[in-house]
Amino acid sequence: MATPTVAYPPRPVIDRASLPxxxxxxxxVGQSFxxxxxxxxxxxxxxxxGDLATLSVKPALAYLVSHPELVQELFVTNHQSVGRGWLTATMRYLLGNGLVTSDGPLHLRQRRLMQPQFNHRRIGGYAEIMTDFARRHEGRWQDGARVDxxxxxxxxxxxxxxxTLFGLDLPDAVRRIGExxxxxxxxxxxxxxxxSPLRNALHRLPVPFTTRFRNGLAYLDETVYGLIAQRRESGLEGDDLLSLLLNVRDEEADNPEDAVMTDEQLRDEVITLFAAGHETTAVAMTWTWYLLGTHPDVQARFHAEIDDVLGQRDPTPDDLANLxxxxxxLTESMRLYPPIWSTGRMTFKPITLGGWEIPAxxxxxxxxxxxxRDPRWFDEPLEFRPDRWTPEFRAGLHRFAYYPFGGGPRLCIGEGFAWMEAMLLLATLGQRWSMRHDSRREVRLQPLVSLRPRGGMPIFLERRG
Ligand code: HEM
Structure with missing residues (x-):
């Protein structure tokens, strides 16, 4: 597996009195537990x-910024001095060195090569797959059923x-990949x-959890490397993202052999896209159905809009601007329940944030x-109020008061993909179904990498009209 792409600075020596x-x-143990x-x-x-506060001193020095101006300083102004570093060290076990986990020149190159594959036209080509799968999925739903x-x-x-990534549609393979x-x-x-010493030791030892993880990883690797080999041999140009990435040429490469991605890099990138794009969108959809299912008046207006624009026909990307x-x-749902609930950076060089010196x-x-959820930017921040998102409100809002997709050069590469997918799924499923949350179950948050509802999300399905 690939190694980290930049050398990390040592842990800083800390003078507590000089910290925010x-x-x-x-x-x-500090704040660990x-x-x-x-x-x-x-x-x-x-x-x-405060807007910049010390989150923890032991075992690592960590700060928390909670003011849009400081978020901008971190993501944009100081972007050359920060990165993912060892924040994503554990993720590398699965993702290797793809866009999420790489830093420095490798990240820059990969981002430059991959960005064009996420343009409007390319993404639009996946719309039919999205509505098609939504129709197939709802075909199994029963009126009155309670689902997670x-x-x-x-x-x-x-x-x-x-x-969309692999061009695969085989139920058994999909299930095994998901597992x-x-x-x-x-x-x-x-x-x-x-x-980290305990983690690294356990990752090397054949303890049952590690062995199960390694077996799953072996299946993923076998599948992805198999698909890469098939595509290279057949020379066919598919529409799936793997095929597109396989055919990308780096015009700035010094040697022709460096102009294409290696199999290992391709593997890391598609596994990364899978991990970054699957769970996040699912979580965004889950919270949106929950909010609609607890706000019948909002759900009625949502239904009225899609009925008016679409009637019974399937939505297309051209419809989205009319919804x-x-x-x-969706915007308000990702404000209250941001699928990625926190985004961080490690400092590679000292930086200044809000006047404070932050060491490397x-x-x-x-x-x-x-x-x-800060009342300085959002009135009644805990209320679900889609109406707040008028064009005037947006225009007056700081760019980093709302950033579900992050920002700066590491802005989510799949933002357009995610918006299209979520809007198409909402419209397709909302045409035929009404959601009602099972209020007997209290909703609790589980902030893992993404913000899941702890113990699932019980919803009653009601067939419309
Ligand atoms: C609702 C869905 C999604 C949300 C909320 C979301 C959110 C995010 C956030 C917060 C980041 C970190 C940005 C930063 O550090 O500034 C990110 C990065 C990323 N996302 Fe997404 N994402 C979503 C869907 C997707 C999809 C569908 C894909 C791919 C098809 C994707 C691929 C990526 C990748 C590759 C990165 C790393 C980019 C880089 O560091 O250059 N995401 N995403």
Whole structure:
């Protein structure tokens, strides 16, 4: 597997008195246990100390920024001095060195090569796959049934991502790929909360969890390398993202053999796209159905809009601009429940944020979950109010008061893909179904890499008209 692309600076030596304020810490372990037990509570409390606060001193120096101006300084002004670093060390077990986990020149090159594959025209080509799978999926739904919407959306977006990335539509392969990723997610989450020496040791030993993870990884590798070999041999140009990436040429490469991606790089990129694009969209859809299912008046307006624009026909990308209320619903849903609830950077060089000196080797978190719910930018921030998203409100809002897709040079490459997919799925499923949340079950948050509902999302399905 590929190695990190930049050398990380050593952990900084800390003079506590020179740090911004933050909550008190326990000796030796600092905030580690609280972070695992009550991540969001700790972040909320830390933000109460100021727009730039010290989140933790031990075992690593970590800051929290919660003001849009500081988020911009971190993501944009200082982008050349920060990166992912060891923040994504555990993710590399699964993703290798794709766009999410790479830094420096490798990331720059890959981003330059991959960006054109995400342009409007290319993405539009996947619309039919999305509506088609949505129709197939709802074909199994029963009127009055109670489903776990988190599962439903995960399964639906899994089929879509496997088809758009790999051109595969075989139920058995899709299921096995989904299982391997789910296990990979669990493994990364469990391992990332460990001190690195213990984590590295467990990753090398044949303990049952590691062995299961490695078996799943072997299946993924075998599938992806097999598909790459097939495509290279046949020379056929498919429409799936893997085929497109396989045919990308780097016009700036010094040697012809460096102009194409190696098989290993291709593998890392498609596995990364899969991981970054599947779960996030499923989570966004789940929270949106939950919010619609708890706000019947909003759901009625959403239905009226799609009925008016589409009637009974399938939506296309051209329809999306005519569904402004649906777009407001989705925007507001990702404000309250940002699928990636916090985005962070590691400092490779010292930087200045809000007048404070941040040393190299520190972590700076910029949690969407806190900024998106700040009453300074959003009136009644805990209320679900799609109507707040008027063009005037948007125009007056700081670019980094709302950033579900991050920002700066590392802005989510799949933003356009995700918007189109989520809007098409909302419109397609909303044409025939009404959602009602099972209010007997309290909704709780599970902030893993993405913001899942803990224990699933019980929703009653009601067939419309
Ligand atoms: C609702 C769905 C999605 C949300 C909320 C989301 C959010 C994000 C966020 C917050 C980041 C980090 C940005 C930063 O560090 O500034 C990111 C990065 C990324 N996302 Fe997404 N994403 C979504 C869907 C997708 C899809 C569908 C794909 C691919 C098909 C994708 C691929 C990526 C990749 C490759 C990166 C890393 C970009 C880089 O570092 O250059 N995402 N996403």
């Amino acid at each position: 304020p933050g909550p008190p810490e326990l000796p030796v 609280r972070y695992i037990r009550d991540t969001l509570g700790l972040m909320q409390e830390t933000a109460g100390y 919407m988190a599962n439903e959306m995960s399964e639906l977006t899994l089929h879509i991502v496997v088809k 391997a990723f789910e296990l990979g997610n669990e493994y990364i989450t469990a391992r990332s909360n460990m001190p 402004p209320f649906t777009q407001q619903v 080797g520190a972590v700076v978190s910029a949690p969407q979950m806190i900024v998106h």
